[in-house]
Amino acid sequence: xxxxxxxxxLGTGLTECILSGIMSVKGKxxxxxxxxxxxxxxxxxxxxxxxxxxxFNIPGAPPESMGxxxxxxxxxIPKFLMANGQLVRMLLITQVTRYLDFKVIEGSFVYKKGSxxxxxxxxxxxxxxxxxxxxxxxxxxxxxxxxxxxxENDPKTMEGVDPSKTTMRDVFKKFDLGQDVxxxxxxxxxxxxxxxxxxxxCLDTINRIKLYSESLARYGKSPYLYPLYGLxxxxxxxxxLSAIYGGxxxxxxxxxxxxxxxxxxxxxxxxxxIARCKQLICDPSYLMDRTTKVGQVxxxxxxxxxxxxxxxxxxxxxxxxxxxxxxxxHDIYVCMISYAHNVAAQGKYVAIVxxxxxxxxPEMEVKPxxxxxxxxxxxxxxxxxxxxPTDMGAESQIFMSRTYDATTHFETTCDDIKDIYKRxxxxxxxFAEMERKKNDIFGDVADQ
Ligand SMILES: *[C@@H]1O[C@H](CO)[C@@H](O)[C@H](O)[C@H]1NC(C)=O
Numbered sequence: 001x002x003x004x005x006x007x008x009x010l011g012t013g014l015t016e017c018i019l020s021g022i023m024s025v026k027g028k029x030x031x032x033x034x035x036x037x038x039x040x041x042x043x044x045x046x047x048x049x050x051x052x053x054x055x056f057n058i059p060g061a062p063p064e065s066m067g068x069x070x071x072x073x074x075x076x077i078p079k080f081l082m083a084n085g086q087l088v089r090m091l092l093i094t095q096v097t098r099y100l101d102f103k104v105i106e107g108s109f110v111y112k113k114g115s116x117x118x119x120x121x122x123x124x125x126x127x128x129x130x131x132x133x134x135x136x137x138x139x140x141x142x143x144x145x146x147x148x149x150x151x152e153n154d155p156k157t158m159e160g161v162d163p164s165k166t167t168m169r170d171v172f173k174k175f176d177l178g179q180d181v182x183x184x185x186x187x188x189x190x191x192x193x194x195x196x197x198x199x200x201x202c203l204d205t206i207n208r209i210k211l212y213s214e215s216l217a218r219y220g221k222s223p224y225l226y227p228l229y230g231l232x233x234x235x236x237x238x239x240x241l242s243a244i245y246g247g248x249x250x251x252x253x254x255x256x257x258x259x260x261x262x263x264x265x266x267x268x269x270x271x272x273x274i275a276r277c278k279q280l281i282c283d284p285s286y287l288m289d290r291t292t293k294v295g296q297v298x299x300x301x302x303x304x305x306x307x308x309x310x311x312x313x314x315x316x317x318x319x320x321x322x323x324x325x326x327x328x329x330h331d332i333y334v335c336m337i338s339y340a341h342n343v344a345a346q347g348k349y350v351a352i353v354x355x356x357x358x359x360x361x362p363e364m365e366v367k368p369x370x371x372x373x374x375x376x377x378x379x380x381x382x383x384x385x386x387x388x389p390t391d392m393g394a395e396s397q398i399f400m401s402r403t404y405d406a407t408t409h410f411e412t413t414c415d416d417i418k419d420i421y422k423r424x425x426x427x428x429x430x431f432a433e434m435e436r437k438k439n440d441i442f443g444d445v446a447d448q
Pocket of ligand 1: 114115116309
């Protein structure tokens, strides 16, 4: 251990593993450690099922009806990948896709007045949807055409909308869209968690709707992808990338101290030995006194033996319950996957309900989602604190990730990765440049 590294990384969550992979590829000498014996940290996929029961202190062993424990890989934090989103781009650039297999999620649904509807996001779907009346459909269709044609570099496409000034509220007004349509557009297409976006300039929202539509256009059924064997495969894929480029991985390493000199990190002490480093990346759990609590998320993992009602028996789907529909400030999400993704025993489904906590009775808050899932055979409830760094690393050279939020895709995680990258290196994470240089940098990986 008594070696000098450019970067030491603590915790094998997805954010840490992606950064470790990127830094190794860029020629940095990286040491990556985790106190746990498994990859993924807070975002691990738990296997076998017996371990999930233990982790949540459920007494007794899983009943025989749950099948073989080894057939289960249950994500602690449910998320899907947007087919055209940033994580897929990172996977393609780094060619980590070679270690993974994906399936498209079969449907995306939205909740309105107690029932669920397929999210319409193309003109054809909008016209066929029972979510809207006839005139509303025409206006929504016009809105979708406007968004699809909108080009922030071409004023001719803007129909008088100023992308950096006009608020989204005014854009909705321009197309005369009603509250229900605004709800599902903002929450199921643009994937906002609150209504704050309504009073901000419209460009971000327009780009988010484009991301949704373009992701959907790739595979048709939904804009989301999910890896076979669970999300735990993602950090492991990037860890393999790092290892190919000389990164050193050590699991099961208790971390005793983060060693500082004159306000700057110089190393990490584990099992009595100090490994030295110039920069440190870690998740909040390794340095709690440099973080602040920013909220709480409730997640309920539900095991069922049936698909969700009114989803055409989809073996995977997402349901968004917009906050307005249930008098809340934050949306409630349901992510469902099943044996079809090798994360559950034959015939079993895993639905994970999540939302940002608003009251002191969070289980009551998720009731509208739980009602959609009945009957549930076994549930596992967690309420986790979310942390964000207070130390941005300029002096300490310590770069910490944020705890995963309640969103059901990886876009905010990727924003965090790009932000850390910029603070560490002083340069923007440039997708386009990495795509151009992909063959120079990664061409040789294929031979390993
Ligand atoms: C399911 O569909 C039926 C028939 O259209 C409808 O009456 C019911 O409200 C729906 N339930 C949900 C939860 O969507």
